[in-house]
Amino acid sequence: MFDKAILVLRGVGQIAAFLSAMLSRSISFRLKLLRHSLTSSTAPPAGEPLNIVIIGASIAGYHAASTIAANLPPWLGYRVVVVEPRDHFHFTWVLPRFCVVEGHEHKAFIPYAGHLPAGSLDDGPGGAPSKVAWVRDRVASISPTAVRLAAGGADIPYAFLVVATGAGAGDALPNRVPADGKAEGLELLRRMQARIRDAADLVVVGGGAAGVELATDAKSKYPDKRVTLVHSRDAVMHRFGPRLQAAARDGIDALGVRLVTGDRVVSEDKDRRVAVLKSGREIPCDCLINCTGQRPDARLVAALSPASVSATTGHVLVRPTMQVRDPALPNVYACGDVCAPDPEEDSTAVVAQPNSRSAMRQAMVAAFNVLDAAEGRAPSNVYRPNWFDGVIKLTLGLDKSVSSVGDGKTELLFRAKDKDVALMVDGVWKRLGATPFEDDDTFLSKVKTKI
Template identity: 25%
Template sequence: MPSNDGVPGARSYRVLIIGGSYAGLSTALTLVDLSRDHLIGSPKALACEKFASDSWTRFQDIPGLRSSGINFIRGSVSSVDFAAKTAHIDETDTKAKRNESYDYLVVGSGLRRNFPTVPQSQVRADFIAEAKSHAEDIQNSREGVVVVGGGAVGVEMAAELKVLYPDQKITLIHSRNRLLSSEPLPDDFAERVESCLREVGVDTILGQRVVDTTAVNTEDGRRVWRLTLADGRELTTGLVLSAISRSIPTSTYLPSDALNEDGYVKIHPSLQLSGPIPNAESHYCVGDLAAWPGIKRCGGAMHMGHFAGHNLYEHLMAECAGSKPDVKNLNPFPNVIGLAVGKKAVSWTPDEGTRHGEELMTSLFGEDMGNSSEHIPRPLADCIES
């Protein structure tokens, strides 16, 4: 990134950001703003070809990223040498291996999630084809669709499918007696989510685990699925969508000293790495990959990116000027959440408790799941500001 004019000892710095989602982009945009003196709708995108086309945004189409100081590398990082400040990268397009040196590193590669929680395609054409095939599978399923897993992803997925295909039978199965059972949220929030699912026409089966899934052929040669529940009940469905896959940290390229026992990156409130590593003050972690308390959400990831960008900039300017950086420390995230459940949103914050309704849907997600640049959801973002 370019240095600021008029700063004694100013020079150009190389900042490498690993990961181009909410946290990584927030960090980059914050740095661009300061140096100039400035995957929410996945369930819907995978079920609707038109929305999929609209939701695939290229980096060069984001106005804030059109800067001569920003370069994009499409590839995967195989390892990072903290002492040498070098990242080893395998480029996707050329298959070449490159060593990328840096002055500061921001790690924001997030967690690995399976389909259909997130798309698996890496280029736009493949993504559109993936969404089209998935939508056709849903439409052609005569025996209905079963979503297994009643967490945030499963709830939004089931509701979105029912809105997009109102004549299709959609069933949500969850092993616990209440939805969103793994989240530290009150019962009245989960109950409101369940009632919104019923309103939109989703059938729910709670307190039952799927113990067996068997493919069988119908008399006309079609393949369907027979699900056996823990209480012995059997269901037949044309399509099973799993929303219970465990998210896996993408931190295998980092030295083990930087990670906790679960593979998350240990950080200080400044977002700098806290493990016993060389040049720890020059390394940051943001987003879902960071070992930080609270529900992992895109709003929190963007908030972390903003703080990391600010603190990184303060450190490099202090290095130039020989001054002390004005560092912002991140507070633990309060347990807040906002879900799109059909045409309504349901949210919970410590100050306002449970809220729901169509107006809240517009406030939180706009008309297109927050995809348009004109819509910036505020209510849940405000409550995490320090």
């Protein structure tokens, strides 16, 4: 009983610390602006601004860009340059649900720019560069001083670099939308909905959150459909505590989803309409959906500094300051799913559960350290993986879910009846500064193809 109360209090403390850090920075920045306006008439430095380049604008990169832009003193002569190929923010948590349920797929694509400070994409007085430049492209390579764009090969020099390339590059639905444009992404989701709707024997591979959610959603929406979930481990949700594993198993069984554990799919015979398992077992299958885990997209850092990438997990290894482990690259940071703690810095540190909480905390640390370094101070903000980052809400059909909170010793479950089939995604739109569910081309009109 006391363990659970302590767990809750620690969670509240973590949230309070996060909000306090944001508030402290905001107050400090406003005081700097006030002091500067009272004591100096110096205009921003002439010439081209120094670039703080951020590669990727999923939750980590987008939050880092927003935090830096909101707290960047204009007299320092820096600007934020975001390089991101997609035209909308992809909210990946709802993808398993929207692969099954029709009519809500547009809600997974949130317009960019709303999370940035107002006017930061607009040119300054007299044609001065904007505080934030958004380049719709991919980065082909990085050097110690510049990033090279894939389209046209232009180089963008940087004073600081934040790598937020995430995980799952090349993955397909339901883990990621393999499309840069919203229109193509919507079409891919609708095709997936049709595949699942028309299937008689659906086989889902992978018993992590995406696989469990898609399998239970499909069985909940189509009770007469035969749905099989295949997982190579002995228990679904094996990265989490035993109580969540049991709750997931109960939800799967209650809906009538067939569960195969300790085995894996090795091939699909479409002519015979079967999935073939490693054990030799064959399962009727006319629709196979792969929901297996995602690998960090660390290719750019691996080419620049091979020693900064884990040979076992593929993560970019970072110090607690979110700087990459290579001492020759003190101005290069990484945050989000692409990175993990450097075991040489802390042998007890663990990889954070990939979710928005850990990504945002890492992004905040990286952003604050970049801001400090831009003002000539040594990076001193640190990120430590915390049990609270592992909080998860797992859907088990269209109207049920279970949330899990645990620190490895104590585990709390909160079961709920869900009324919103769209998983309250409107709240995420609002938090990212967008009006649910309105879309316009204002942001796209300010996007650049080069700097």
